[in-house]
Amino acid sequence: MENNELQKIWKNIDSEIDLKTTGQLNQLLDNKIRKTINKFFFILSIDIIVSFGLIVFLIVTALNRQDDIFYLINNSILFLITFSALIISLFSLNKLNRNQCNFSLKDWLEQRINLLSRWLLGKYSKLYIVIIPILLVMINISIHVYYEYKPFVEVMKSEESIIGLIVGFLVGLFVSYYAINKIRKYQIKNLEFLRELHTQLTFNSESI
Numbered sequence: 001m002e003n004n005e006l007q008k009i010w011k012n013i014d015s016e017i018d019l020k021t022t023g024q025l026n027q028l029l030d031n032k033i034r035k036t037i038n039k040f041f042f043i044l045s046i047d048i049i050v051s052f053g054l055i056v057f058l059i060v061t062a063l064n065r066q067d068d069i070f071y072l073i074n075n076s077i078l079f080l081i082t083f084s085a086l087i088i089s090l091f092s093l094n095k096l097n098r099n100q101c102n103f104s105l106k107d108w109l110e111q112r113i114n115l116l117s118r119w120l121l122g123k124y125s126k127l128y129i130v131i132i133p134i135l136l137v138m139i140n141i142s143i144h145v146y147y148e149y150k151p152f153v154e155v156m157k158s159e160e161s162i163i164g165l166i167v168g169f170l171v172g173l174f175v176s177y178y179a180i181n182k183i184r185k186y187q188i189k190n191l192e193f194l195r196e197l198h199t200q201l202t203f204n205s206e207s208i
Helices: 003-013 022-064 069-097 105-121 128-148 152-157 159-207
Strands: none
Touching (some): 105 159
16 A cells, blocks of 8 residues: 555544654554553443442441341342452453454454454343343442441331432432443444554555
8 A cells, every 4th residue: 555545544534644654654553543442441440440449338338237137138249240240340451451462453453343342232232221220229228228327127118218219219320321321432432443443454454
């Protein structure tokens, strides 16, 4: 591929680009790929931090309510779900960050695109629609019961507490779905950009 043809392709991605050599264009390509991948790292890191924080909260509150069996059951189930999500996130971060020295940049990027596509567009990508309401109910109960300073059963018998739980659940559900949809759109947009970059890499490698 002639250098001016490569620059024309890059103009479609970045209208402000003004480089003269193929080497500079390829270096910019590499930088853009890694910068975009880092955006996925950031979101995964936030997810890991939130999961870890919730786990700490569940352990501390459970230790302070050791005589409340129903509260312990709620926290234990929530702990298992959150811990599983944390492990999955850690494995995902490791897979995304894994470097293969014997892979070209094009092949390395293709692996990441396939991995991200499974996460964002695979058959389990909409599982959050079912999981979020369940998690919200359990988190809401754990927080509400703990700060009511009353036993689980007593809180569940209180009409005022039930109304508070319902309102908290509905608000949390709206905020959660809104936030996740925004994050998913942002991630899918970045995934599409990576696919465009992969296409440019393919064109460039075929022309050499």
